[in-house]
Amino acid sequence: MRFFVVPDSAAGEAVVASLRDRPDLRIIPHESGRPWIAGRWRDEEVAWAEAGPRRIAILGSAAASRLWLARYVAGLRGPAGLDGLARELPGAFHAIAAVDGTVCVQGSLSAVREVFHGRVLGTTVAADRPDTLAALTGAGIREELLAVTLIAPAPMWPLGEQCLWQGVDTLPAGCRLEIAPDGRGRVVRRAVVPAPDVPLSEGLDRLRRALHDAVAVRTHGRTMLSADLSGGMDSTSVCFLAAGRVERLLTVRCEATDPADDDGRWAALAAARLPNAGHVVHPPEDYPLNFAGLLESDPDLEAPSPVLRNRAMLVEQARRLAAAGSTRHLTGHGGDELFLPAPAYLHDLARRHPLRAIGQLRAHRAVYRWALRPALRGLLDRTSFSDWLARDVGRTLDGSTHDVNSAPLSGWGIAHRMPDWATPDALASVRHLLRETAEKGAEPLSPLRGQHFTLHSVRTGGALVRRMDRLSARHGVTIEAPFLDDQVVEAALALDYAECLRADRYKPALVEAMRGIVPDENLGRRSKAEFSTDVYAGLRRHRSELLELCDGMRLAELGLVDADALRSLLLNLPPFPLRLVPLFGTLACEVWLRSLPAGPRETAHTLEGAR
Known part of the structure; x- marks a missing residue:
């Protein structure tokens, strides 16, 4: 599926007109007859209905009849009425509505259905993919964010959700995008994380x-x-x-x-x-x-x-x-x-039931062999989310491989690190972005660390x-x-x-x-498989191709990776699987950079043929 959402305006019509030469383009109209949703999809992927001037469309997996949708959109008391849709309609889907002149777009809390938005021809446009939006304007990538993709095992919130395409933003978790008739867009919070207190x-x-x-x-x-x-x-x-x-x-x-x-x-x-x-x-x-x-x-x-x-x-x-x-x-x-409760919940439990938290800490130490002092230090830590981002994460990024058994409670997340082959410039870039994000008032997804x-x-x-x-x-x-x-x-x-x-x-x-x-x-069952054997087998089988990736590395040309250090690891695989984890993000970023077209015109042409 690929789609774009535009307001009921001449600018929105012009955006869709720029897509007319794309094969198999399908359009769902506004009441005025102007385009509302344009893209490619199968019949089973979309259900939509109208009620007077209002429209609602569900794109994804949901069993919603046209009659049900018409009744639902007719009964909405403004755009805020969409807040309860996910509680009434099972599935994973994008919900798009035109309510009293405002176009609303929202995805799923889990990001299976994500929303991206940007300005095209003077109006806000929403889409399910950022690269297709960037292709409409010929925008390039944000090279200053590339170092973040190297963080292992994965970038922390919210850095990991910053869009790498210029002029395109990711809709934040639990939010709705509202596009006014004049093309202005605003982000509105719609979902409140439930309190974890139901027996x-x-x-x-x-x-x-x-x-x-x-x-x-x-x-x-x-x-x-x-x-x-x-x-x-x-x-x-x-x-x-x-x-x-x-x-x-x-x-x-x-x-x-x-x-x-x-x-x-x-x-x-x-x-x-x-x-x-x-x-x-x-x-x-x-x-x-x-x-x-x-x-x-x-x-x-x-x-x-x-x-x-x-x-x-x-x-x-x-x-x-x-x-x-x-x-x-x-x-x-x-x-x-x-359903695997995060150890960070122990930090929350310590403030709610201190004695119970101590008992659970002892039990977890016995099962997982946690070291006592780091575990207690994590349990008693009171660092705010912004301080953790600005100070604590940056301090440990260049450390040796973290032993999860010695430091199971790492502030507001897991123990993050940069690869051994990341350059000082890459490390400095990530630390700068962490401080900058904290200074802008970044907030956690929940006030509870575990949640x-x-x-x-x-x-x-x-x-x-x-x-x-x-x-x-x-x-x-x-x-x-x-x-x-x-x-x-x-x-x-x-x-x-x-x-x-x-x-x-x-x-x-x-x-x-x-x-x-x-x-x-x-x-x-109480056991759980792990797949490091598969990783080692693949690295040995495909070592020659991976070494070829080290030749003329885009990441090395950008000053983010030491190709010789990465080549050394591939030639001398470490015995500890955790040391291989940083490899995944590095290879993914390198392949992505090599896959990008050379320029805006080629980008647009390439994305026309993408599904």
């Missing part, structure tokens, strides 16, 4: 219903779909929620290269109990390894891709699924982010799924993550974290919500 016993019904509805939206009107069945709790839950709702469910698992990986045993246990399901298990040699094909250009120019190291595998999976007859694939992404961390993880996971879907959809198969729907996210965030923060239980909220749906044997 588990009371919140389970809402969570279970939200999960049920999220999967039902994806199965509606379908006889067949496919789904991951890795053996983990998340994909297993999605499969059992989907089973019986379609005539044929095809589950897919790719065996790991690590012989110690026990996912296969748990997946087989679930598969034996799934009704109306066929199961495909691929040996590792059926799929490309990590880092395959990185010398090829990336067709998705939004930003450096978080799925880059698995890009070739995702493409091969899409091809195989399409050949098997699937056009929609479900995944369990988002389950870890929502802020969870929301940031959810949005990072949502961006991952958005990019996975875009890549897979080019080959005929969309990827859907029911856990990342707004209704599921809000139901999970509302649960009392004090009841979920248990070192002796694995994902207690999800386990209890799925009791009676997922077999008890699978609900009892």
Whole structure:
């Protein structure tokens, strides 16, 4: 899907007129007949309705009838009425409305459906992709932000959501974009993060219903779909929620290269109990390894891709699924982010129930072997979010690899670092941006550290799924993550974290919500696979291509990376997997830079052919 949203004006009409030569362009009009939404989409991806001069459109995954939408938009008391839409309509979607002359655009809390906006021909234009907006004006990239993409394991909030394209902004989390008839745009906060105080016993019904509805939206009107069945709790839950709702469910698992990986045993246990399901298990040699094909250009120019190291595998999976007859694939992404309580919640618990927090700290230390002094220091820390951004993060960026067991509570986020091959200029650039962002009054996603961390993880996971879907959809198969729907996210965030923060239980909220749906044997799993063996195997297999990327590196030309230092790491792989994590962002940024067209005219031409 690709779309643009414009106001009911001559300027908006001129913007869409500039797109007229693009093949397959579809248009939904304002009441005046001028263009309102323009782009490319399949019929099943869009539902819209009108009620007098008002309009509403849902783009994405939602089971909304035209009659329901017409009644909904007719009953709105101004644009603020859209605030409650996600609570009434299950799914993951962009909501676009024209209400009393104002055009409103909003995405999902998880960033699976993201909104970007900028000024084109003198008016505010919204879109689902920033690169397509930039192509309308011939804008380039913001080189001053490139160093941020090197931060490992991922850029912290809010730096990670700053758009890399000049003149284009990302709509902040939980906000709505309103475009006035004169083309002026303003950002309005619409979503309030729920207080995490609902007892588990009371919140389970809402969570279970939200999960049920999220999967039902994806199965509606379908006889067949496919789904991951890795053996983990998340994909297993999605499969059992989907089973019986379609005539044929095809589950897919790719065996790991690590012989110690026990996912296969748990997946087989679930598969034996799934009704109306066929199961495909691929040996590792059926799929490309990590880092395959990185010398090829990336067709998705939004930003450096978080799925880059698995890009070739995702493409091969899409091809195989399409050949098997699937056009929609479900995944369990988002389950870890929502249901593995962040250690940062211990910091919040210490202010709410000090004695209980001490007990949980002791339990977590026993299970995860945390060092005592750093854990206590983190528990007692009172640093504000802005001070953490401006001071604490910058201090540790150039340190040696952080041991998560020695410092489990790292202020308002995880322990961030820059790669060993980042130049002093790159490090200075990131520190400057951190201070500048703090001085502008950046606020956390929640006043609670645990909830802020969870929301940031959810949005990072949502961006991952958005990019996975875009890549897979080019080959005929969309990827859907029911856990990342707004209704599921809000139901999970509302649960009392004090009841979920248990070192002796694995994902207690999800386990209890799925009791009676997922077999008890699978609900009892406490292990979790890790995939460093796959990463090492891919690095060894594709070392020559990765070394070729070190020749004439764009990042080195920009003064951000020491190519010789990166080449040295590739030739002498470290024995500790954590030291490889910074590699992912560096390679993603380098491939993205190499994929960018040479100039504005070529950029516009290239983006015309992008899906």
